[in-house]
Amino acid sequence: xxxxxxxxxxxxxxxxxxxxxxxxxxxxxxxxxxxxxxxxxxxxxxxxxxxxxxxxxxxxxxxxxxxxxxxxxxxxxxxxxxxxxxxxxxxxxxxxxxxxxxxxxxxxxxxxxxxxxxxxxxxxxxxxxxxxxxxxxxxxxxxxxxxxxxxxxxxxxxxxxxxxxxxxxxxxxxxxxxxxxxxxxxxxxxxxxxxxxxxxxxxxxxxxxxxxxxxxxxxxxxxxxxxxxxxxxxxxxxxxxxxxxxxxxxxxxxxxxxxxxxxxxxxxxxxxxxxxxxxxxxxxxxxxxxxxxxxxxxxxxxxxxxxxxxxxxxxxxxxxxxxxxxxxxxxxxxxxxxxxxxxxxxxxxxxxxxxxxxxxxxxxxxxxxxxxxxxxxxxxxxxxxxxxxxxxxxxxxxxxxxxxxxxxx
Amino acid sequence: xxxxxxxxxxxxxxxxxxxxxxxxxxxxxxxxxxxxxxxxxxxxxxxxxxxxxxxxxxxxxxxxxxxxxxxxxxxxxxxxxxxxxxxxxxxxxxxxxxxxxxxxxxxxxxxxxxxxxxxxxxxxxxxxxxxxxxxxxxxxxxxxxxxxxxxxxxxxxxxxxxxxxxxxxxxxxxxxxxxxxxxxxxxxxxxxxxxxxxxxxxxxxxxxxxxxxxxxxxxxxxxxxxxxxxxxxxxxxxxxxxxxxxxxxxxxxxxxxxxxxxxxxxxxxxxxxxxxxxxxxxxxxxxxxxxxxxxxxxxxxxxxxxxxxxxxxxxxxxxxxxxxxxxxxxxxxxxxxxxxxxxxxxxxxxxxxxxxxxxxxxxxxxxxxxxxxxxxxxxxxxxxxxxxxxxxxxxxxxxxxxxxxxxxxxxxxxxxxxxxxxxxxxxxxxxxxxxxxxxxxxxxxxxxxxxxxxxxxxxxxxxxx
Numbered sequence: 001x002x003x004x005x006x007x008x009x010x011x012x013x014x015x016x017x018x019x020x021x022x023x024x025x026x027x028x029x030x031x032x033x034x035x036x037x038x039x040x041x042x043x044x045x046x047x048x049x050x051x052x053x054x055x056x057x058x059x060x061x062x063x064x065x066x067x068x069x070x071x072x073x074x075x076x077x078x079x080x081x082x083x084x085x086x087x088x089x090x091x092x093x094x095x096x097x098x099x100x101x102x103x104x105x106x107x108x109x110x111x112x113x114x115x116x117x118x119x120x121x122x123x124x125x126x127x128x129x130x131x132x133x134x135x136x137x138x139x140x141x142x143x144x145x146x147x148x149x150x151x152x153x154x155x156x157x158x159x160x161x162x163x164x165x166x167x168x169x170x171x172x173x174x175x176x177x178x179x180x181x182x183x184x185x186x187x188x189x190x191x192x193x194x195x196x197x198x199x200x201x202x203x204x205x206x207x208x209x210x211x212x213x214x215x216x217x218x219x220x221x222x223x224x225x226x227x228x229x230x231x232x233x234x235x236x237x238x239x240x241x242x243x244x245x246x247x248x249x250x251x252x253x254x255x256x257x258x259x260x261x262x263x264x265x266x267x268x269x270x271x272x273x274x275x276x277x278x279x280x281x282x283x284x285x286x287x288x289x290x291x292x293x294x295x296x297x298x299x300x301x302x303x304x305x306x307x308x309x310x311x312x313x314x315x316x317x318x319x320x321x322x323x324x325x326x327x328x329x330x331x332x333x334x335x336x337x338x339x340x341x342x343x344x345x346x347x348x349x350x351x352x353x354x355x356x357x358x359x360x361x362x363x364x365x366x367x368x369x370x371x372x373x374x375x376x377x378x379x380x381x382x383x384x385x386x387x388x389x390x391x392x393x394x395x396x397x398x399x400x401x402x403x404x405x406x407x408x409x
Numbered sequence: 410x411x412x413x414x415x416x417x418x419x420x421x422x423x424x425x426x427x428x429x430x431x432x433x434x435x436x437x438x439x440x441x442x443x444x445x446x447x448x449x450x451x452x453x454x455x456x457x458x459x460x461x462x463x464x465x466x467x468x469x470x471x472x473x474x475x476x477x478x479x480x481x482x483x484x485x486x487x488x489x490x491x492x493x494x495x496x497x498x499x500x501x502x503x504x505x506x507x508x509x510x511x512x513x514x515x516x517x518x519x520x521x522x523x524x525x526x527x528x529x530x531x532x533x534x535x536x537x538x539x540x541x542x543x544x545x546x547x548x549x550x551x552x553x554x555x556x557x558x559x560x561x562x563x564x565x566x567x568x569x570x571x572x573x574x575x576x577x578x579x580x581x582x583x584x585x586x587x588x589x590x591x592x593x594x595x596x597x598x599x600x601x602x603x604x605x606x607x608x609x610x611x612x613x614x615x616x617x618x619x620x621x622x623x624x625x626x627x628x629x630x631x632x633x634x635x636x637x638x639x640x641x642x643x644x645x646x647x648x649x650x651x652x653x654x655x656x657x658x659x660x661x662x663x664x665x666x667x668x669x670x671x672x673x674x675x676x677x678x679x680x681x682x683x684x685x686x687x688x689x690x691x692x693x694x695x696x697x698x699x700x701x702x703x704x705x706x707x708x709x710x711x712x713x714x715x716x717x718x719x720x721x722x723x724x725x726x727x728x729x730x731x732x733x734x735x736x737x738x739x740x741x742x743x744x745x746x747x748x749x750x751x752x753x754x755x756x757x758x759x760x761x762x763x764x765x766x767x768x769x770x771x772x773x774x775x776x777x778x779x780x781x782x783x784x785x786x787x788x789x790x791x792x793x794x795x796x797x798x799x800x801x802x803x804x805x806x807x808x809x810x811x812x813x814x815x816x817x818x819x820x821x822x823x824x825x826x827x828x829x830x831x832x833x834x835x836x837x838x839x840x841x842x843x844x845x846x847x848x849x850x851x852x853x854x855x856x857x858x859x860x861x862x863x864x865x866x867x868x869x870x871x872x873x874x
Contacts, residue, residue: 005702009538013531117648118514124656170643170653177642383577 031087033094034064035148036121037133038111040102044070045111047077048134049089050148064146066137074114091121096148097169098133098188101223108185109176109221112169123170126155129185129216129223139190142207151188154212163213163245165235176221179379180370183218184235187211187226217364217371224367227360234356237281238372240266249349251290252342258289259341259349262409270377272386275394277374278401281353286409287339340408350404361400374398411540414606418545419466420621425548426685427458427599428625429678432651434507435596436636438727440644442589445575447644448633450589455629457743458597459622464746465600466618469608471753474692480756483696489748490693492741493601494708497686497693499729499738501712502719503595504686505529506726508679509716515649516672523717530713532680537687537705541606544681544688551681554674558655561670574641575634595735598742599682602689604749651675687712 035050048068067085071077082089103111115121128151130136141150159166165186167175175183190208213229227235236242242264251257262284269278341349364371374395379386391397414422431451439447468477478486505526513520536543562568579586636650647653655671687708694704720726 005538009531009535013528013535016527016531113646120515122656123653170640173646174641174643177646179642377573379580380573380576383580384582387580 025088025090029087030090031067031081031085033089033091034146035096035098035137035151036091036094036115037098037100037130037137038074038103039100039133040105040107041070044072045074045077045103045107046070046100046134047074047081048137049078049081050137050146051085051087064148066134068134074111075118091115094121095125096128096152097121097125098128098130098136098151099185100133101129101131103133104129104185104216104218104223106222108172108218108223112173116169116173121169123168123173125169126152126159127167127169127172127185128155128188128212130188136188136190136210139208139210140205142193142209147188147190147208147210150210151212154210155186158212159243163229163232163236165215165232165239176218178373179376180373181218181220182364182369182371182373183221184227184371185216185218185223187214187216189214217360217367217369219367219369224369225363227363230356231360231363234353234358234360235371237264237353237357238266238268238279238360242266242283246288247349247352249341249345249352252344253292256289256291257287257341257345258291260286260288262286268372268377270374270381272378272382274399275378275391275397276399276401277372277377278403279357280403280405281357282405282407284407284409285341287341290338341406346404346406349406353404354402357402358400365395365398368395370395411542412605412607413542413609414545414603415609416612416615416617418542418549419469419603419606419608420617420619421548421552422545422603422621422681422685423459423462423600423618424621424625424628425551425678426682427455427597428629429675429682430504430507430596430599431455431629432632433511433649433675434727435593436633436650437645437647438593439589439633440637440640442592443585444581445577445637445641446579446581446586447589448575448630448637449578450586450593451633452630453586453590454594454597455626458599459626461598461743461746462600462618462622464750465603466608468604468746468750468753469606470610471750471757473607474605474749475607476756477749477753478696481752487696489745490696492737493745494690494693496738496741497602497690497708498712498715499734500595500599501683501686501708502715503726503730504679504683505712505716506720506723508683510723511649511652511675511679515652522722526713526716526721529680529683530709530716533683533687534705534709536680536684537691537709538702541602541685541688544684547677547681551674551677554670554677557670558674562655568635568639570635570638571641572638574638592731594739595730598739599685601742601745602685602692604746605689605692 031049032052033049034052037048037050039046039048046068047070048066050064050066053063053065067081069077069080069084071080078089097112097115099108099111112127116123128136137147139147141147144150144153155164155166158164165184167185172183172185175181189211191211193207193209213232215227215232215235216223217225217227233245233247236245242261245261245264247259247261249257249259264281264283266282267278267280269280270276271278361372375390378390378394431454435451436447439450443450468474472479474486474490477489481489508529509522509525512525513522536547632651632654636647636654637644639654640647644650652668652671652675656668687705690708691699691701691704694707695701699707716726720729
């Protein structure tokens with residue numbers, strides 16, 4: 001190519017970049033949003049953003065500010081915030097969205113759909129529900145700089161934990177478009193800390209921890225009810241994969257045994273002929289703690305001294321190697337030598353897990369939510385035939401068969 | 410040189426160019442039309458496209474469009490290639506609408522699309538001016554983004570796939586599947602501009618293009634399967650499938666945004682794919698006597714104006730791509746490589762036929778039957794275009810006949826004359842019985858170098874006469 005052509009093309013291109021490019025907004029002119037809350041009050045959207053503030057020493061030690069504006073639309077409210085602050089609201093670093101009760105009650109999908117499509121919000125942002133999003137954002141976290149960072153840290157570390165059912169924007173939308181439309185959202189509830197005392201903290205005010213164990217259950221963007229922590233565990237057991245968690249089961253001698261879930265997964269089977277859903281739960285467990293009451297411990301010491309605990313074997317009297325191993329530890333002052341549950345303890349644990357799963361399943365069924373997407377499961381098993389002949393009351397007729405399998409580390 | 414492509418580069422273009430617009434917005438379109446069977450629809454479209462690649466590559470091996478022009482004459486050549494001009498224009502408009510939407514909704518805030526169209530025109534135009542070999546080089550550079558994406562994804566990714574989302578297969582019968590294929594058929598057959606390039610194939614046995622095509626086919630299918638397994642019923646609502654999938658479900662607070670390798674790859678390959686249209690259009694224009702650069706500029710300017718004032722947004726661009734226009738576009742894009750291949754094949758067979766006849770003393774290159782000699786008839790045909798020696802060395806296109814075509818390059822003449830002078834001396838020696846006792850013709854058959862010298866000597870004598 002001739003040199004003059006290159007220069008002309010370069011010159012034209014450079015001029016066009018100069019004249020036509022958008023003016024870049026300096027970082028200092030941007031409101032870097034780290035948490036977004038959306039509420040609905042008096043027929044309007046109330047949008048709250050937690051913005052990072054450049055720290056200047058002792059002032060603004062928490063490094064953030066919450067700004068709230070209302071508008072007919074979310075975009076309008078965000079524009080109001082931009083005008084009021086004089087900064088461009090940037091959601092590209094926002095990894096937490098909190099929906100208030102008013103939004104969860106019918107506006108969840110439209111809100112998220114707008115944010116995902118038009119507001120440059122990452123669809124991997126974490127999603128939470130709250131009674132009032134603004135209030136949650138305004139609380140001062142006892143640990144971590146802000147409520148937003150606290151929630152992100154907790155959900156990343158303990159999301160899909162036994163008692164927390166984490167959702168991202170993307171996962172919420174995927175569940176929204178399942179056949180049953182069943183969905184859920186972790187609720188974030190501040191728990192005031194009364195005796196918090198941090199001498200390094202200059203600013204006063206009530207500090208909070210947060211409860212994330214309750215979950216709002218939806219059907220197609222409409223919130224139906226809130227689960228108990230046990231039902232949240234049931235929800236997590238249904239979902240794959242379950243990442244870690246702690247369970248307490250009663251031992252054969254009445255002791256409390258804490259098992260830690262290292263890994264969990266579940267398999268689902270749907271039989272459209274019998275209207276039956278099968279759920280196989282597989283957990284890899286680690287025995288963390290065996291807690292006996294002082295009376296039990298005293299009695300066991302008296303009975304078991306000198307014979308290595310042979311009389312302390314499980315109540316079933318079975319030749320269970322694991323149970324024997326566990327009991328061997330009781331008399332020698334080393335309570336943690338057992339590495340597995342006995343058969344009866346496993347049965348107790350299975351019953352506990354089954355109760356949790358059935359609890360949330362039945363509760364959702366009562367509310368009319370196909371939370372486990374039974375319709376989709378039957379459809380995938382039977383295809384078009386299911387669509388044509390699906391009974392209207394398939395959900396109420398569906399039976400749940402649960403089986404469990406435990407492995408130990 | 411800008412017309413030459415190494416086989417490796419063709420393989421990479423065959424991998425990238427059909428892939429890039431199939432994994433952007435098309436997944437959501439197909440998911441809307443075919444639900445969980447979108448991957449099957451894409452398999453049909455891709456299979457058709459990679460079948461077309463076979464005809465393109467075979468045509469290139471037979472000399473490509475340049476050879477065809479010599480074979481069938483300018484008039485027929487224009488009749489065959491002129492429709493491609495419209496095809497490239499339509500595809501440029503539709504694909505640009507998609508690309509601009511990606512940039513304005515995914516990469517930047519509140520950007521005016523008109524500005525992006527202009528900027529895209531400059532970048533694409535410059536690349537098209539640089540020639541197809543620059544596109545090949547660019548694809549060789551961009552390919553390194555792939556391992557980068559995989560590395561980042563494997564290191565930090567948290568991909569959750571739901572295999573049950575692709576079930577049941579063909580629950581609604583073949584109707585929705587074929588309906589989707591029918592509606593979005595325009596997003597295929599993107600490689601016809603390669604017909605105009607020259608293939609440098611020093612290792613004919615290495616199936617690099619086949620590997621590129623197979624990898625591209627596999628990549629498209631795997632991407633669609635992963636996309637459906639990841640998004641299920643929400644797949645129709647994911648505007649930018651590649652960008653969404655390449656985020657690997659990683660929460661940004663952990664490691665920050667990791668989508669930049671995908672942005673680099675997609676933008677770079679998008680520019681290559683669009684520039685290839687400009688290249689093809691300019692090569693068609695050359696048939697009309699329009700210089701290559703002028704052709705590129707005219708095409709880019711026209712396409713940019715259309716993008717600015719007629720199909721100025723995504724909805725209009727997609728509407729164009731799914732309108733009746735898609736039928737002629739697909740027909741032309743699919744049939745031109747096929748017709749080109751058939752014509753070149755027929756011509757090649759006709760050329761081979763005289764070889765079984767007694768030796769052709771007037772055209773020693775043809776008598777050689779080796780490599781460049783097989784197409785020598787075409788070069789000697791009246792009205793055939795001149796071909797540079799260098800080009801003959803680079804491609805499977807025929808080497809020039811030293812018989813002196815009217816438009817032969819001056820450099821070629823000089824080289825030929827220099828060789829001819831030496832060869833004439835050698836031939837005289839041979840005729841005088843010095844050296845080997847064979848005749849010039851026999852010597853030519855025994856030794857290719859001697860054959861070449863003898864040929865040139867004969868030609869020089871004819872010229873002197």
